[in-house]
């Protein structure tokens with residue numbers, strides 16, 4: 491029997507989700523985590539914001555910080571345009587092993603590069619090792635004290651360009667005050683639905699006017 495939560499999530503996927511059907515994998519994890527045990531996936535409500543960002547940005551390269559069981563990776567990868575890639579970073583080998591199986595079950599393994607290791611070590615290697623020119627979309631969902639240093643690191647490494655979009659979860663709870671303060675000094679950062687921020691280095695066209703400080707825009711439904 492499965493002894494860890496990620497193992498139990500994988501078991502639920504293998505039992506209930508249709509192989510090759512990413513939506514079915516996402517729904518199975520949502521159901522399991524709603525009725526059986528909570529897990530730190532971004533979840534369906536905020537997941538829909540991620541979905542809409544992927545559809546709007548139409549990224550060629552997405553970076554996710556924090557894979558866990560692969561829930562948000564499957565969600566985003568299934569919506570990528572043809573030829574696009576999602577790079578996702580996870581430093582816990584046990585979680586990475588589960589995520590690989592969840593991603594394969596969903597049939598999106600061709601679009602996902604799962605990198606095992608700490609973000610601070612891998613961000614500086616993305617250009618050389620993975621041929622990344624710049625990141626179109628970044629999803630920050632790893633440990634909260636890394637949001638700001640990793641954003642600065644991505645900037646230093648030339649991975650962010652005007653038009654790069656950063657989406658950050660859990661900026662309120664557990665909270666990332668320094669990241670929020672930093673993004674607040676960036677004119678184009680907006681906060682949506684309470685606990686996820688959207689910050690670009692450039693206005694994100696349909697999300698409201700540029701120059702509106704963090705926290706003043708509510709996402710339109």
Ligand code: SAM
Pocket residue numbers: 530531532533555556557558559560561562563579580581582585607608609610631632633636
């Ligand atoms: N994005 C996932 C989802 O919605 O399905 C959930 C990610 S979970 C909230 C955060 C994950 O980030 C954990 O699995 C943790 O091991 C990983 N993590 C935390 N700090 C990290 C770092 N500096 N580098 C790589 N992975 C990290």
Ligand code: MG
Pocket residue numbers: 530531532631659660
């Ligand atoms: Mg989160």
